[in-house]
Amino acid sequence: MGNxxxxxxxxxxxxxxxxxxxxxxxxxxxxxxxxxSLGVSTYVFGHRVLSLTLVCMAACVAFEYLFNVMTKRTxxxxxxxxxxxxxxxxxxxxxxxxxxxxxxxCFVAIVIVKGLFGGLGQNVAxxxxxxxxxxFLSFTTxxxxxxLPRALRAADAVTGPTPLGILKEGNGxxxxxxxxxxxxxxxxxxxxxxxxxxxxxxxxxxxxxxSPIIPVSFIATVAVLALAAGQDPIFHITAGGVMIxxxxxxxxxxxxxxxxxxxxxxxxxxxCFTMLIRVFGSYPEGVSFAILLMNIITPHIxxxxxxxxxxxxxx
Amino acid sequence: MLQxxxxxxxxVVPHQKDTAQKPTEVLPTPDFVYLSMSQHIGVPCNLxxxxxxxxxxxxxxxxxxxxxxxxVHASVSGTVVGVEGVRSASGGEDQLVIIEADKEQTLWENIxxxxxxxxxxxxxxxxxxxxxxxxxxxxxxxxxxxxxxxxDITTLIVNGAECEPFITSDHRLMLEEAENIIEGSLLVMxxxxxxxxxxxxxxxxxxxxxxxxxxxREKGLSNIxxxxxRSRYPQGAERVMIYEITGKxxxxxxxxxxxxxxxxxxxxxxxxxxxxKDGIPLIKKRITVDGNAVTRPANVLCPLGTKISDxxxxxxxxxxxxxxxxxxxxxMGRAVFTDQLPVIKNNNALLVFSGRQAWIQEETACINCGxxxxxxxxxxxxxxxxxxxxxxxxxxxxRLKVMQCMECGSCSYVCPARKPLSFNNKLGKNIIxxxxxxxx
Numbered sequence: 001m002g003n004x005x006x007x008x009x010x011x012x013x014x015x016x017x018x019x020x021x022x023x024x025x026x027x028x029x030x031x032x033x034x035x036x037s038l039g040v041s042t043y044v045f046g047h048r049v050l051s052l053t054l055v056c057m058a059a060c061v062a063f064e065y066l067f068n069v070m071t072k073r074t075x076x077x078x079x080x081x082x083x084x085x086x087x088x089x090x091x092x093x094x095x096x097x098x099x100x101x102x103x104x105x106c107f108v109a110i111v112i113v114k115g116l117f118g119g120l121g122q123n124v125a126x127x128x129x130x131x132x133x134x135x136f137l138s139f140t141t142x143x144x145x146x147x148l149p150r151a152l153r154a155a156d157a158v159t160g161p162t163p164l165g166i167l168k169e170g171n172g173x174x175x176x177x178x179x180x181x182x183x184x185x186x187x188x189x190x191x192x193x194x195x196x197x198x199x200x201x202x203x204x205x206x207x208x209x210x211s212p213i214i215p216v217s218f219i220a221t222v223a224v225l226a227l228a229a230g231q232d233p234i235f236h237i238t239a240g241g242v243m244i245x246x247x248x249x250x251x252x253x254x255x256x257x258x259x260x261x262x263x264x265x266x267x268x269x270x271x272c273f274t275m276l277i278r279v280f281g282s283y284p285e286g287v288s289f290a291i292l293l294m295n296i297i298t299p300h301i302x303x304x305x306x307x308x309x310x311x312x313x314x315x
Numbered sequence: 316m317l318q319x320x321x322x323x324x325x326x327v328v329p330h331q332k333d334t335a336q337k338p339t340e341v342l343p344t345p346d347f348v349y350l351s352m353s354q355h356i357g358v359p360c361n362l363x364x365x366x367x368x369x370x371x372x373x374x375x376x377x378x379x380x381x382x383x384x385x386x387v388h389a390s391v392s393g394t395v396v397g398v399e400g401v402r403s404a405s406g407g408e409d410q411l412v413i414i415e416a417d418k419e420q421t422l423w424e425n426i427x428x429x430x431x432x433x434x435x436x437x438x439x440x441x442x443x444x445x446x447x448x449x450x451x452x453x454x455x456x457x458x459x460x461x462x463x464x465x466x467d468i469t470t471l472i473v474n475g476a477e478c479e480p481f482i483t484s485d486h487r488l489m490l491e492e493a494e495n496i497i498e499g500s501l502l503v504m505x506x507x508x509x510x511x512x513x514x515x516x517x518x519x520x521x522x523x524x525x526x527x528x529x530x531x532r533e534k535g536l537s538n539i540x541x542x543x544x545r546s547r548y549p550q551g552a553e554r555v556m557i558y559e560i561t562g563k564x565x566x567x568x569x570x571x572x573x574x575x576x577x578x579x580x581x582x583x584x585x586x587x588x589x590x591x592k593d594g595i596p597l598i599k600k601r602i603t604v605d606g607n608a609v610t611r612p613a614n615v616l617c618p619l620g621t622k623i624s625d626x627x628x629x630x631x632x633x634x635x636x637x638x639x640x641x642x643x644x645x646x647m648g649r650a651v652f653t654d655q656l657p658v659i660k661n662n663n664a665l666l667v668f669s670g671r672q673a674w675i676q677e678e679t680a681c682i683n684c685g686x687x688x689x690x691x692x693x694x695x696x697x698x699x700x701x702x703x704x705x706x707x708x709x710x711x712x713x714r715l716k717v718m719q720c721m722e723c724g725s726c727s728y729v730c731p732a733r734k735p736l737s738f739n740n741k742l743g744k745n746i747i748x749x750x751x752x753x754x755x
Contacts, residue, residue: 004632005624007653010639012675013738015724016668017328017480017645023679023731079679120680121732258685306696 023120027080029209030248033200034087037244040183040193044149045095049189053090055099059106060086067115081120085109088128091190091244092288093135096147096159101139105131121254125295129249129288136288146186162187163239168284180238187240194238201247210251213263214270218246221271229279241287242274249288255295262298262305269294323555323692325547326725328480328646330519334603335483339491339614342629344416348391348620349657350376352410353403355447355455357383359410368395373595374423375445376412385455386445389423390598390618391416404642404651411657414620428594434465437506444590445597445660450474450551450580451643453661456587459579460507462572471509472560472571473500475516475523475581476544476551479644482664484601485581487614489516489523492585493530499588500539507577512539513560514581519546548646549723553578555692567719582663602662604630608637608669623654623665638673641666646724676733687726687736693719697726697736704743709750717743 042049064082068075076082089105109131117123136143148160163185166172175185183193191197204210222242223233236242241249250256250270257266270290277286353359360377364370370389378386393416403409429440442457462468473496477485489496500512516524528541542560544550550559553571556578558564563574571578586597598619605612610631617626623640627633641648642662658665687697696715703711720740727737 005653005655006633006637006640007655009637009650009652009654010673010675011650011652012639013735013741014643014648014650014722015646015727015737016639016641016648016650016666016673017728018676018733019326019328019729019731021729021731022676022733023682026682026684026731076679081682121682122680253682253684258683258688306699309694309696 023079023081026209027084029204029207030084031080031087033203033209034091034190034248036196036199037091037190037193038087040196041091041095041189044183044192045147045189046150048095052093052095052097052099052102052189053087056090056093056102056106057083057086059103060089060110063107063110064115067111071115073119076120079120082110085114085127088190088244088248089131092128092132092188092241094143094146094187095189096145097142101135101142104138105135108134123254125292126249126252126255129291129295132288133292148186149184149192160186162284163235164278164284167235167239174235177232177234177238180235185239191241191244194243197243197247201243204247204251210247211260211263213260214251214256214267215246217264217267218242218250218270218274221268222274225271225275225279229275231279236275236278240278240285245270245274245287245291250291250294255298257298257301257305259302259305259309261308262301265301265305266294266298269297322545322547323558324689324694325545325549325555325692326690326729328478328548328728330480330546331605332481332483332486332519334481334605334612334614335486335520337483337487337612337614339484339487339601339616340629342615342617342621342626344391344418344420344618345621345625346416347396347622348414348416348618349399349411349622350387350390350414350620351403351657351659352377352387352412353407354387354619354660355383355385355453357381357385357455360384360387362398362410362412364395364412366395366397369393370395370414371421371423373426373598375443375596383455383458385442385447385457386596387412387619388445388596388598389414390620392419392421393417401656404649404656411620422595426594426596429591431506431591434506434508437502440590441587443596444586446583446586446590447597447660448580449582449586449600449661449663451647451661451663452553453659456579456583459572459577460503462570462577464572465507468507468572468575468577469510470561470576471500471503471507471512472556472576472578473512473514473581473584474551474553474556474578475514475520476556477520478517478546478548478550478552479646479648479664481605481666482603482644484603484614484663486520486523488582488585488601489520490526492589493523493526495585495588496527496581497530497534497536497539497588498591499584499586501536502587502591503577503579503584504538509577510538513542514539515542515544515550515556515560517546517550518543548725548728549692549721552692552721552723554721567721597660600658600660600662602626602658603664604667605664606637606641606667606669607672608633608635608667610634617658619660620657622657623651626658626665627654627667633667635669637667637669639668641668646728647722678734679732681732681734684731686729686731690725690729691720692723692725693721695720695726695740697730697740698734700743701734701736701739704739704746707746709747712743712747717747720744
């Protein structure tokens with residue numbers, strides 16, 4: 001091309017270089033981190049885990065696509081956030097739930113909780129959590145019929161209670177801590193295996209996708225309050241949604257505080273509400289309600305921490 | 316060696332220093348040079364020559380009494396063939412003195428080694444050399460070397476961090492002109508009566524660190540110390556470097572002199588060393604030429620005023636059609652609209668990008684990930700600042716300390732939503748300045 005003169009070059013403001021990490025890469029990392037849990041769950045509950053997860057992913061992406069088309073917004077399905085919502089919602093459902101109910105959940109998550117509030121980053125509450133709560137209140141029976149894990153399945157009984165259900169009702173034998181940890185227990189698809197979720201969470205922390213503050217403070221608070229209530233802390237950490245909630249739902253960027261102190265307050269708050277509901281509430285499980293509650297006060301936590309940040313010693 | 320345990324927040328920007336092992340090549344005298352009258356941050360120079368005048372190398376052709384200004388000298392010998400008003404890279408008006416080179420490169424007869432006895436002589440000599448901060452800010456050096464309370468200054472910091480990707484001109488300078496750097500440092504220390512000198516170099520340039528350290532050992536200098544710094548961005552920013560070396564923090568707008576420090580770029584210091592040997596003012600500049608659209612990336616020593624297209628031509632020309640040309644590095648450099656602009660004093664790189672490297676990626680929604688805040692050396696809140704800029708909320712801009720931003724671009728670099736956060740901060744600063752100018 002030689003030594004030619006060129007005009008009308010692109011002029012833009014510095015920096016002229018950006019990190020390769022963009023939104024879709026972050027969401028992709030979250031999807032990757034959820035794979036171990038999907039694997040264990042498929043092993044424990046069978047192939048319906050896979051099909052239900054796929055249905056939720058497809059429905060979420062489809063709702064996001066249609067919503068953007070109908071509201072004439074820029075198409076955002078390529079950022080993979082709808083897929084993450086789909087998987088997280090699926091992981092919060094019993095594996096024998098009807099596809100129709102799951103798709104209704106996806107509609108609530110993507111259209112009502114996310115789209116109508118302005119899309120990615122604008123939603124006040126976590127879409128998957130809120131959708132789960134809506135389904136829980138609307139389809140209580142279906143959402144509380146838990147399939148038994150393959151290892152415990154007898155010839156005639158295919159459903160049974162979750163460990164927290166056993167604890168609440170007081171009838172039946174609690175599974176061992178090892179079963180709780182590995183995931184051979186009844187429950188929602190993605191929340192059964194503490195070890196698989198822990199693996200995914202550590203991966204996200206290592207990739208610097210999430211900060212460890214929220215998961216650690218959440219789980220530590222649950223453990224401390226369990227001890228205070230005279231119950232087994234390991235049981236409470238591994239039962240129900242604590243692991244998936246702490247690593248994957250409470251750490252949702254849009255609905256959790258952005259500064260370290262805020263994250264600490266948020267994590268402790270989630271842990272407190274979870275244990276309050278578990279010990280005193282009428283529901284066996286409190287993680288989703290706890291996170292939803294803390295989502296609502298996140299803006300206030302942010303305000304409080306920003307005032308401290310800017311008021312105090314600034315570098 | 317001094318190593319701090321606490322660091323300012325910083326980011327990792329992968330380095331693409333392809334030209335680090337390429338010795339500097341001297342650009343042959345171009346046919347024409349285009350000397351800008353505005354190569355410093357103050358008011359532009361007034362012309363000292365007219366069309367038709369014959370000029371010689373090192374002869375002053377522009378100067379002004381204005382405060383933060385420095386004279387401009389002819390970089391070639393030849394005839395002034397024109398004076399042209401053009402739009403500068405920064406968008407303002409600029410005046411170019413066009414000299415047709417006779418290729419003889421005869422030195423101006425008045426050139427002689429500076430005769431310096433006192434601090435005042437030294438500052439005067441620096442002023443007449445036309446030296447400005449060669450790291451990028453173009454702040455006239457003689458003003459920096461004449462602080463209001465000279466007694467309180469104890470430390471000289473020589474900035475050899477070079478934390479921008481691609482740029483290697485300072486790295487080459489440290490390898491090729493180590494002697495000048497040490498001599499320049501000693502001169503500044505002597506005339507400004509400074510006790511100590513630290514040369515900060517990022518630890519990704521071990522050969523430069525080793526070379527300078529060996530020279531210091533050979534000369535038996537105890538008051539100059541090499542400080543290896545972490546290879547993090549923005550290590551070379553003035554306020555970051557001062558913190559990392561002395562532990563002192565300073566707010567935006569505060570001169571380093573107020574914490575007892577004078578900080579100069581390694582290229583400026585090396586020029587001082589050279590200038591006191593031969594008395595030739597600042598007329599050439601070592602620049603890195605790189606980018607995916609240039610045929611032969613290189614480090615080039617070229618006369619000031621050489622057209623960008625001539626420099627690229629010397630480097631084998633364009634490999635493909637350029638889409639973006641930067642004066643400076645990709646993190647803080649300025650994109651120019653044409654390659655017909657000349658090389659100026661504070662220019663340390665020409666980067667020519669095409670295709671993917673030049674793309675401006677589409678902005679998506681903020682996901683509130685907080686990466687921008689974690690990247691900011693001063694812990695600002697770039698997203699909150701952007702919102703304040705959108706609303707022109709002066710109160711919020713002040714509360715969020717927009718003036719502390721040094722536009723290093725770290726927040727924009729890490730933003731997964733590709734938001735122009737650094738640019739918004741610049742807008743925010745302008746809004747505040749505008750309001751102050753209108754007395755609001």
